[in-house]
Amino acid sequence: MNRIDYLRISLVDRCNFRCTYCMPEDADIQYAPSPQLLTPAELLILLRGVFLPLGFTRFRLTGGEPLIHPQVVELVRSIAQWPETQDLSMTTNGFLLAAKAQDLYDAGLRRLNISLDSLEPDIFDRIIGNRGPSRWSAVWDGIQAAYRVGFNPLKLNVVVIPGVNDHEILDLAALTIDRDWHVRFIEFMPIGNHDLFHDRGWINSEDLRQRIRDRWGLATGQVRGNGPADIFQIPGAKGTVGFISQMSECFCDRCNRMRLSADGWLRPCLLNEMGQIDLRSQLRQGIEIEHLREQVKALLDLKPEINYKLRESGTTGLYTRTMSQIGG
Ligand code: SAM
């Protein structure tokens, strides 16, 4: 049985981008009202009182966009300093990163995943739903700043959408040849924008690998903290290319994670709402932390069964919330 020791924490459900595959501009997204969001103090109480004692040692801060959280640096500093914390990482769209990279590094963050779906500013702006001055350069500057500051490994996430950015696969993969960067191609999931998914469909990771193989050849590779990604390397490249194939492969057997939403719900599974626990309401009602820990422990014990049911049902699950709300 997998040891479940990894928690993905959504710091905010809001975002400064409206990516077409995640929070399309016309979507009626129900954000949690501010009073329903976990405060930094509540989040730290839950981490120290519930998750650390249960053996969680690896944390990823995500969102929504984690860098819009006003106390993101202080939260990083608190979590990074606990002796139990073995790994602390963040997934960000990179727009606010150039100004914050050094502070985040100094606070103890070492690993970053930055979303970069296109190298072409026009296409990038279309994907992120931006009608104003291009935001591509700010994100690119953020990536460069993170690299300079020393984040390692530095991973770039690309959601591949047929007919939108799949013609850039080779250019994106080529970033890894001269740079110690790790580009990860993610299969587009029917979560966030079902219409786009039905219009465009998704591309199987193996098809992408074949395109790269045809151009340069491809060997297996390695990178720290690869989670469910399959890692490869262009021969002689400094970095790696990874593939996250949640549509074409079932990861349930390997799943080692739970997700805590910004409004304090603990979910055992990205695709499934079975068993989720409202930790925030209970904490505010004064329920003893020991009792919350017991509930989470029971959910940990139930998780293999939840994963098994999902796998056996052959369904890709319930998609009633977007990645930004769950903490992708
Ligand atoms: N805002 C940050 C960012 O974009 O990196 C962190 C949150 S975002 C929800 C986390 C990851 O989920 C991103 O890499 C994003 O590309 C991915 N994601 C969102 N919607 C997706 C979808 N429908 N299919 C596949 N990946 C998706």
Ligand code: SF4
């Ligand atoms: Fe925001 Fe990230 Fe979703 Fe894009 S993928 S809308 S940046 S949360």
